[in-house]
Amino acid sequence: xxxxxxxxxxxxxxxxxxxxxxxxxxxxxxxxxxxxxxxxxxxxxxxxxxxxxxxxxxxxxxxxxxxxxxxxxxxxxxxxxxxxxxxxxxxxxxxxxxxxxxxxxxxxxxxxxxxxxxxxxxxxxxxxxxxxxxxxxxxxxxxxxxxxxxxxxxxxxxxxxxxxxxxxxxxxxxxxxxxxxxxxxxxxxxxxxxxxxxxxxxxxxxxxxxxxxxxxxxxxxxxxxxxxxxxxxxxxxxxxxxxxxxxxxxxxxxxxxxxxxxxxxxxxxxxxxxxxxxxxxxxxxxxxxx
Amino acid sequence: xxxxxxxxxxxxxxxxxxxxxxxxxxxxxxxxxxxxxxxxxxxxxxxxxxxxxxxxxxxxxxxxxxxxxxxxxxxxxxxxxxxxxxxxxxxxxxxxxxxxxxxxxxxxxxxxxxxxxxxxxxxxxxxxxxxxxxxxxxxxxxxxxxxxxxxxxxxxxxxxxxxxxxxxxxxxxxxxxxxxxxxxxxxxxxxxxxxxxxxxxxxxxxxxxxxxxxxxxxxxxxxxxxxxxxxxxxxxxxxxxxxxxxxxxxxxxxxxxxxxxxxxxxxxxxxxxxxxxxxxxx
Numbered sequence: 347x348x349x350x351x352x353x354x355x356x357x358x359x360x361x362x363x364x365x366x367x368x369x370x371x372x373x374x375x376x377x378x379x380x381x382x383x384x385x386x387x388x389x390x391x392x393x394x395x396x397x398x399x400x401x402x403x404x405x406x407x408x409x410x411x412x413x414x415x416x417x418x419x420x421x422x423x424x425x426x427x428x429x430x431x432x433x434x435x436x437x438x439x440x441x442x443x444x445x446x447x448x449x450x451x452x453x454x455x456x457x458x459x460x461x462x463x464x465x466x467x468x469x470x471x472x473x474x475x476x477x478x479x480x481x482x483x484x485x486x487x488x489x490x491x492x493x494x495x496x497x498x499x500x501x502x503x504x505x506x507x508x509x510x511x512x513x514x515x516x517x518x519x520x521x522x523x524x525x526x527x528x529x530x531x532x533x534x535x536x537x538x539x540x541x542x543x544x545x546x547x548x549x550x551x552x553x554x555x556x557x558x559x560x561x562x563x564x565x566x567x568x569x570x571x572x573x574x575x576x577x578x579x580x581x582x583x584x585x586x587x588x589x590x591x592x593x594x595x596x597x598x599x600x601x602x603x604x605x606x607x608x609x610x611x612x613x614x615x616x617x618x619x620x621x622x623x624x625x626x627x628x629x630x631x632x633x634x635x636x
Numbered sequence: 637x638x639x640x641x642x643x644x645x646x647x648x649x650x651x652x653x654x655x656x657x658x659x660x661x662x663x664x665x666x667x668x669x670x671x672x673x674x675x676x677x678x679x680x681x682x683x684x685x686x687x688x689x690x691x692x693x694x695x696x697x698x699x700x701x702x703x704x705x706x707x708x709x710x711x712x713x714x715x716x717x718x719x720x721x722x723x724x725x726x727x728x729x730x731x732x733x734x735x736x737x738x739x740x741x742x743x744x745x746x747x748x749x750x751x752x753x754x755x756x757x758x759x760x761x762x763x764x765x766x767x768x769x770x771x772x773x774x775x776x777x778x779x780x781x782x783x784x785x786x787x788x789x790x791x792x793x794x795x796x797x798x799x800x801x802x803x804x805x806x807x808x809x810x811x812x813x814x815x816x817x818x819x820x821x822x823x824x825x826x827x828x829x830x831x832x833x834x835x836x837x838x839x840x841x842x843x844x845x846x847x848x849x850x851x852x853x854x855x856x857x858x859x860x861x862x863x864x865x866x867x868x869x870x871x872x873x874x875x876x877x878x879x880x881x882x883x884x885x886x887x888x889x890x891x892x893x894x895x896x897x898x899x900x901x902x903x904x905x906x907x908x909x910x911x912x913x914x915x916x917x918x
Contacts, residue, residue, distance in 0.1 A: 355676050357646010357804040362829065383805040384644050384833040405716060425737055442811055442844065447737030448716050461716075486839045487811045492779065520646040520804050521675035524779035543890040545651070545678040552676060555776040573883075574890035598886070600857065606827045607859035 347506050348635045349499075349514045349533040351380065355549030357520035359539045360569040363602055364624065365517035366390035366611035369476040371628040374511045377474065378502040379481040380529040381519035382467065382494045390611050393472030393479045401469055401482065401497060403490040405446035405461040407439045413458035420450040420459070442487055466490050469498055471505070476611075478505050492524035499529070522556045530562050534635050537593065539567045542577035550581070554590065565591045565634055567627060570598040591634060594627025596620055638798040639913060640672075640817040642841070644833030646804035648823045649853035649879070654801040655682045656895045657821075658767055660906030661797060668796040669764070671771035672813035673803040674757060674784045681892045685769035687762040693772070693787045694753030695736040695780075700727045704748035711740035711749060732779055757784045761791060768796065785812040806840045814841065819913050820848040821876070826861040834864065838873060847916055849874045851909070854881035876912045877905060 352361045352368075365387055369377045379387040407428070416435035428443035429450060437450070437459075451459040466489070469482035480502040482494050502514045518529045518536075530536055536557050540550040550566070557564045566585050571578040578595065585592050597620050605615035613621045641654040651673075658669050671679040698711070698720065709722040719733035720740055731754050741749040756778045761770040772788040774781050781803075789812075792798055802813040814820060820841045824834040834850070841848045850868050855861045855878040868875050879885075879895075888898045895902045 356678070358648060383807045384836060386645070386829040386832060389828045389832060423738070423742065445735055445737065446716055447735060447739050448714065449737050449739040449742065452714055452739060452743055484807060486806050486836060486843055487808070489808050491807050522774065522776065523675050523781050523809065527779050544681040544892045548678065548681070549676040552776060559777040573886055577890055603827050603858035606829060609828060
């Protein structure tokens with residue numbers, strides 16, 4: 347079984363639009379949305395949720411105000427500035443700042459601090475007309491997105507095995523931090539969707555660096571390439587120098603946001619020439635992982 | 637005054653709005669610009685600052701003194717992140733999992749742990765005209781950006797109007813960037829993706845009790861901005877600005893140019909946006 351992840355570094359370059367198209371074009375794949383922080387692929391695949399699971403992860407400190415004697419011992423030790431005093435000098439946890447390290451819990455002489463497991467989100471197994479789909483929703487301001495990504499990926503792989511599917515297609519997150527790293531490790535190919543802008547180029551170079559760090563093979567898609575032909579050519583040249591195959595070049599097309607408004611993957615919404623370009627890119631990707 | 641610019645969805649135009657707002661306030665207002673998107677900092681392409689200072693940011697990680705360690709296992713037991721493991725006669729430190737909380741060091745009964753610094757990135761600061769500019773750059777392969785964002789925000793100069801360019805999403809780096817903001821501008825676009833992620837970002841701002849306002853970018857694309865406006869009306873969040881889609885703006889962006897360089901008229905609009913923000917501050 348092979349795994350492809352679609353990432354970009356910079357946000358808004360078209361990861362989800364491409365992933366939605368690949369879901370249509372792949373014949374025997376499991377689909378997964380590993381952008382658990384701001385997931386969007388479900389808006390194109392229109393899943394029917396079959397299973398719903400709670401994702402528990404991470405701890406947060408809670409003060410038992412009856413036991414707290416306002417000694418103040420814990421206050422200076424918190425490195426995340428999550429502890430402050432109330433009017434009586436008792437400790438108060440600012441839960442958005444608490445990273446759950448438990449230092450305060452261990453040093454409190456009154457045993458007045460409890461560490462509580464958090465419900466950090468949910469993950470789902472769904473059916474779509476394109477195949478099974480694993481996705482998730484991380485609670486607002488929750489940590490541990492990397493762990494949730496790992497959970498979603500594990501489930502997607504299991505599904506692929508039990509249903510005899512040979513491919514997992516993952517829609518990834520922007521950035522280069524922990525959820526992106528969690529979505530990259532062990533994949534067969536990372537498709538990097540970029541755009542011909544200084545930000546697109548710079549962010550692609552950084553994410554290629556991360557992929558190399560984890561020894562993951564990359565390919566590139568230059569989306570909206572005709573917004574700046576000179577920059578697009580430069581990106582192509584750079585990819586050539588770095589031995590990164592350019593799997594596709596897709597023009598800027600106002601019909602793409604329209605297809606998103608209709609909640610339909612672009613290659614299903616229309617069969618114009620940019621949809622053809624996406625089809626050709628998919629064939630190129632299949633050759634790369636064959 | 638601290639104004640942050642966030643979005644939920646990536647690529648909606650946070651950097652564009654933040655940069656043009658900062659530029660529109662020139663001359664006349666003292667501005668400091670903080671690019672908190674340390675995973676992918678981009679504002680420098682448009683503000684083109686002269687970098688004057690650069691410093692490494694280190695986070696504390698444990699170092700075990702083998703001559704004192706008795707392999708009792710207490711450090712591994714207290715570490716909430718599984719960053720330490722004790723085997724027969726060695727302590728393994730997995731630095732990429734360490735949050736630098738200091739629990740192992742403080743709670744080691746033998747005082748066998750001290751902290752050393754591990755580099756996670758750099759902070760660079762300088763000037764773009766009269767704008768004071770600071771951004772951070774997370775090192776490739778580092779997973780955790782919040783400590784770098786915390787270090788970056790220590791450079792904040794509240795005597796100036798601070799404009800913060802936040803990362804996309806709603807998870808910990810965004811929360812870290814938004815903390816202590818007096819106002820949050822949420823930039824969105826008129827697609828179901830934009831709206832879905834706007835709802836998440838507005839939820840985060842609400843949870844943090846930061847008043848916010850909306851900028852609709854590429855307002856004429858997709859299905860138009862009707863649905864976003866009705867969401868805002870329902871939630872009582874004011875729409876402060878709508879920027880129509882204009883290929884000329886997109887092309888200018890691709891050349892590293894700002895909106896103000898293409899359309900001088902937007903200066904008045906961004907100044908109006910700033911006045912609206914001031915009026916909405918509690």
